[in-house]
Amino acid sequence: MAFMSEFFAIVVAVLSMRALSESDFCPSRSPVKSSCPPEWQLWGSACYRLTSSTYYWVDAKTACQDVGGKMAAPRSLEELNFMVDLARKVDSEYWAWIACNDRDVEGTWECDGQEGGEPFLVWDDGEPNDGGLFDNQDCVAIAARHNHRMDDGRCDGSNRAFCVRHAACAHLSTQPRQYCVSTDTHGRILNSTCLLDHNIREFITKGVVACGSACAKEPGCRSFNIKKTEGGKKICQLNNSTSSEDKDKFQKTDYFCTMYGEEMCSD
Numbered sequence: 001m002a003f004m005s006e007f008f009a010i011v012v013a014v015l016s017m018r019a020l021s022e023s024d025f026c027p028s029r030s031p032v033k034s035s036c037p038p039e040w041q042l043w044g045s046a047c048y049r050l051t052s053s054t055y056y057w058v059d060a061k062t063a064c065q066d067v068g069g070k071m072a073a074p075r076s077l078e079e080l081n082f083m084v085d086l087a088r089k090v091d092s093e094y095w096a097w098i099a100c101n102d103r104d105v106e107g108t109w110e111c112d113g114q115e116g117g118e119p120f121l122v123w124d125d126g127e128p129n130d131g132g133l134f135d136n137q138d139c140v141a142i143a144a145r146h147n148h149r150m151d152d153g154r155c156d157g158s159n160r161a162f163c164v165r166h167a168a169c170a171h172l173s174t175q176p177r178q179y180c181v182s183t184d185t186h187g188r189i190l191n192s193t194c195l196l197d198h199n200i201r202e203f204i205t206k207g208v209v210a211c212g213s214a215c216a217k218e219p220g221c222r223s224f225n226i227k228k229t230e231g232g233k234k235i236c237q238l239n240n241s242t243s244s245e246d247k248d249k250f251q252k253t254d255y256f257c258t259m260y261g262e263e264m265c266s267d
């Protein structure tokens with residue numbers, strides 16, 4: 001899953017209206033479906049679109065942020081093919097930036113979100129050639145004219161861009177919402193990591209079931225934190241975002257954060 005941080009796996013134990021127990025695991029498919037805003041297309045648990053205007057590469061990153069996403073960089077042939085199909089429908093002669101470049105070190109490609117591994121690159125024949133007038137093509141685009149494969153281009157060329165954002169959960173009113181608590185890779189509950197600065201409201205709670213139920217009833221609630229006060233009381237904090245949507249604010253804290261739960265959405 002594109003947005004999952006490496007140090008934890010969010011999918012494990014869970015809560016509907018029952019007590020949490022070891023036998024409760026998040027189902028691989030929940031009744032809740034992912035959904036995208038207008039103009040975005042769903043693939044997996046993420047939403048994609050092309051920008052409607054063209055930009056220099058660096059401005060394209062901002063343009064994607066302005067519509068609530070970030071510039072995309074495919075991680076698999078399946079994802080690349082989905083993006084190509086999407087682009088062809090919008091503009092048969094599309095030429096669109098992705099979030100990969102070799103601006104820092106010539107020939108060393110970096111793609112956003114793919115740090116620490118080999119970047120996923122599928123070049124057109126003869127690319128990358130660092131060509132152009134001054135031999136300085138450092139930004140990557142996918143283009144119809146490049147057989148729907150990748151080409152390095154000048155970063156000050158003006159192209160559309162592929163943007164991606166996390167999908168939201170769409171609910172049918174009859175379906176119970178389900179929440180998963182975050183765990184580390186060994187399945188242990190992460191007991192000091194919470195989502196900060198997205199608090200809608202907070203109140204004293206009995207525990208995870210009560211807190212999750214409150215989140216399910218609260219319009220706009222997407223996840224929750226449970227914190228302990230020094231007196232041992234549990235505070236339920238309802239959040240208007242999720243760990244994958246604001247990774248920077250999903251942090252280890254020193255002050256008694258005991259649990260983080262997030263809405264489960266099917267892929």
Ligand SMILES: [Ca+2]
Pocket residue numbers: 102106107130136137138139152
């Ligand atoms: Ca280059």
Ligand SMILES: [Ca+2]
Pocket residue numbers: 127128129130131137151152153
């Ligand atoms: Ca080139």
